[in-house]
Amino acid sequence: MIQNKKLFRRILLMGILAFLFCIKSNAQSLSNKGSWEKLNEDAASYGKPAWRDMLVYTAKLHQKSTHPARWPFQYEWEEIGPGYNMSPAFGHWDIIHQALDEMRSYPEHALHQLLNNIENQEPSGMIPGSIWMSGGNAQRNTTEWNKSTEGHPPVWVFAVQDYIEFTDDNSILKHFFSPLVRQITWFENNRKAEGEGFYYNDILLKKWESGVDEGVRFDQSGMGPWACVDATSHIYALYNHAVKWGKIMGMDTRNFEKRRDELRAFIMKDLYVEKEEMFYDIWAVKNPAQRHLVFESMWPIVVGAASKEQANQYIDRYLMNEKLFLTEHPIATVGKTDPKFEARMWRGPAWNSMTYWAAIGCLRYNRPLAAKKLLEMALDDTAKQFDRTGTIWEFYDSLGGKPENLERKPDTDQNSPCKDYLGHNPVIEMARMYDGLNHN
Structure with a gap:
C-alpha cells in the first residue's frame, strides 16, 4: 500500500x-501570435509623429501583400510587394527584412515566413533565392525557381534568433537547426573560395545571388572563385548561429566553433587593409586598383567578425563620414566620393534594409548614437518622400533627391525604383529600434 x-x-x-x-x-x-491589428497599432505609435502615416501605410501594405497558403508553401505567404515589376515573388533576403518588420507585432506570421523560406530547401542544402509565383504583374503561367545556381544571402538566421529572443521560445530550433547545418554544407561544397572564405556566384556567372544586382565589385570580368567579404561574413554568421543553437540543444559544437574561428581570423587578417582601416574582397586587398568604397565592407561589423578596434575605426572613418556613407539618406551603397558612385541601383542610392544592417553593426559594437543617427536620417527622408508620393520606394536617392529620378536597370523597361516595395523596407522595425535608442 x-x-x-x-x-x-x-x-x-x-x-x-x-x-x-x-x-x-x-x-x-x-x-506569440500577434495580429495585423497589433502591427497597425504599433506602427501608429512608433517614432516621430511625422513618420507615422508612412509606417501605418507600410503595416497595411504587409497585409495587402499576404496571400493564402498554396504550393509550394505550407503557410500564408507574403510577396515582396505588389508594386514589384516581377511580382508576385517570394524570398531572397527580402522576406527576411519583411519578417523582421513584423516580428514584434505579429510574430506568428513572421515565423510562418521564415518556415516558408526553408520549406523548399534542396537535398543539396541550397535554399532558393527568389521563388517566382504564377500570376500577378509578371503574368507567369507557372511557379518556378532556380534549384542549383542561385541561392541568396543567408541572413535568415538573424530573424530566427530575433524570434527566439523576443518570444523566449527555443522550441522552433527543431525546425531550423537541420536546415542551417545543411545550408552550411551546401556553401562548403559549392561556394568555397580558393584558399579560404566563400564567394557568391556573381563573380563567375553574374546571377546576382549576393542580392546586389550589377554591383561595382563585379564590373571586372574574368575573376575566379575568390573570397567575397559579404559571402565570407555571412557564412561566419551561419557557423556562429550553429554554435549558439547547438548549445541550446545540448549538442557538441566544437567543430562549428573551430570553423567559425578560422573564418573570423581570415576576415580580420586577409580581408582587411590596415592602412585604410577597411574590409575588402580578397582581390581588392591584393590589388589596390580594384578597391572601391562599397557598403558590403560593413558585413564583418554587422556579423561581429571584426575586432572592436576595426569596427570602431570603420564606423568613425567610413560609416559616420558625410563624404562617404553618411549621405542625406544613409547609407549610400557606394561611397559618395568613389569614382563609381552614380544615381543607379546598388551603385550609389540608399536601401533602408542596408541602413538597418548598418545600425545593427553599430549596436553590436556599442555605438548607439551612430545607430540612432543612421535610423533617424533614413526614416526622415523615407517619410518625406512618402508624403510627397504616397508610396514606399524600392530604394532612395542617397543625396536626398526624388527616388523616381534614379535609374534601376537602364537596359530594361523597368528603369526606375519600384513603388509599394516591402522587401527592403523594414521601416517599422527601424522606428521601434529608434524609440529604444531614444529612451536610453
Whole structure:
C-alpha cells in the first residue's frame, strides 16, 4: 500500500507539472501570435509623429501583400510587394527584412515566413533565392525557381534568433537547426573560395545571388572563385548561429566553433587593409586598383567578425563620414566620393534594409548614437518622400533627391525604383529600434 501511495503521489505530481507546462506553453503560444491589428497599432505609435502615416501605410501594405497558403508553401505567404515589376515573388533576403518588420507585432506570421523560406530547401542544402509565383504583374503561367545556381544571402538566421529572443521560445530550433547545418554544407561544397572564405556566384556567372544586382565589385570580368567579404561574413554568421543553437540543444559544437574561428581570423587578417582601416574582397586587398568604397565592407561589423578596434575605426572613418556613407539618406551603397558612385541601383542610392544592417553593426559594437543617427536620417527622408508620393520606394536617392529620378536597370523597361516595395523596407522595425535608442 505504501508503495502504491508513493507511486500515486508521483503520478499526481507529474500530472500537475504536465498541466502547468501545458498552461505555460499555451499561454506562450497565444502571446506569440500577434495580429495585423497589433502591427497597425504599433506602427501608429512608433517614432516621430511625422513618420507615422508612412509606417501605418507600410503595416497595411504587409497585409495587402499576404496571400493564402498554396504550393509550394505550407503557410500564408507574403510577396515582396505588389508594386514589384516581377511580382508576385517570394524570398531572397527580402522576406527576411519583411519578417523582421513584423516580428514584434505579429510574430506568428513572421515565423510562418521564415518556415516558408526553408520549406523548399534542396537535398543539396541550397535554399532558393527568389521563388517566382504564377500570376500577378509578371503574368507567369507557372511557379518556378532556380534549384542549383542561385541561392541568396543567408541572413535568415538573424530573424530566427530575433524570434527566439523576443518570444523566449527555443522550441522552433527543431525546425531550423537541420536546415542551417545543411545550408552550411551546401556553401562548403559549392561556394568555397580558393584558399579560404566563400564567394557568391556573381563573380563567375553574374546571377546576382549576393542580392546586389550589377554591383561595382563585379564590373571586372574574368575573376575566379575568390573570397567575397559579404559571402565570407555571412557564412561566419551561419557557423556562429550553429554554435549558439547547438548549445541550446545540448549538442557538441566544437567543430562549428573551430570553423567559425578560422573564418573570423581570415576576415580580420586577409580581408582587411590596415592602412585604410577597411574590409575588402580578397582581390581588392591584393590589388589596390580594384578597391572601391562599397557598403558590403560593413558585413564583418554587422556579423561581429571584426575586432572592436576595426569596427570602431570603420564606423568613425567610413560609416559616420558625410563624404562617404553618411549621405542625406544613409547609407549610400557606394561611397559618395568613389569614382563609381552614380544615381543607379546598388551603385550609389540608399536601401533602408542596408541602413538597418548598418545600425545593427553599430549596436553590436556599442555605438548607439551612430545607430540612432543612421535610423533617424533614413526614416526622415523615407517619410518625406512618402508624403510627397504616397508610396514606399524600392530604394532612395542617397543625396536626398526624388527616388523616381534614379535609374534601376537602364537596359530594361523597368528603369526606375519600384513603388509599394516591402522587401527592403523594414521601416517599422527601424522606428521601434529608434524609440529604444531614444529612451536610453
